[in-house]
Amino acid sequence: MELTLHVRGRIGGGMVIAVHGDLDFAAVDRFRACVERALQPPPGILYLDLQLVTFIDSSGVGALVALRQQAERAATRLVLENPSDTLRHTLRTAGVLDSFDVPPA
Template structure:
C-alpha cells in the first residue's frame, strides 16, 4: 500500500492504494498554477509502477482554473502512455463546468450534461 503526503499551505495530495487495485490520489485544496508542479510530481510517482487504474479523487477540491484543467489532461495523457486508465472520482459541479467549457467531459469518461 502506497501512503504518502505532500503538502503546501493551501494544497495537499494523499496517495494510497485501493483494496480492489489501482492507486488513488486524493486532491485537497486549489488545483491551480501554484499546485501544478506538486500535482505533476505526484502523478509521476503514482504511476511507478503503473497501476491498472489511477483514480483522482476530487471530493475535496476547492478551486480549479485552466492550469488545473490542463494538469488533469496532462495526467490523463501520462497515464495512458504508462498503460493506465485515469478516472476522475467525485468531480464537483465547478470542475464539471470547467471540463464542459473546454469540451473535455467525455474524454474523461464523464457524461455530457
C-alpha cells in the same frame, strides 16, 4: 487554499490520490509530480478523488489533460472520482470532460 495530496492503495487494486484544495498555477507542479510518481510502476488504474477540490484554473485543467495522456501511455486507466458540479462545468466548458473517465454523480 493550499493543495494537499494523499496517496493510498485501493482494495481490489489501483491507486487513489485524494486531492484537497486549489488546483491552480501555484500547486500544479506538485500535483503533476505526485501523479507521475503514482504512475511508476503503472498501477493499471489510478483514481483522482476530486471531491475536496475547491478551485481549478486553466493550468489545473491542462495538467489533468497531460496526465490523462501520460496514464494512457502507461497503460493505466485514469478515473476522476467525485468531481463537484463546478469542476464538471469547468471541464465541460474547456471541452475536455468527455475525454475523461468520470463515473456518474
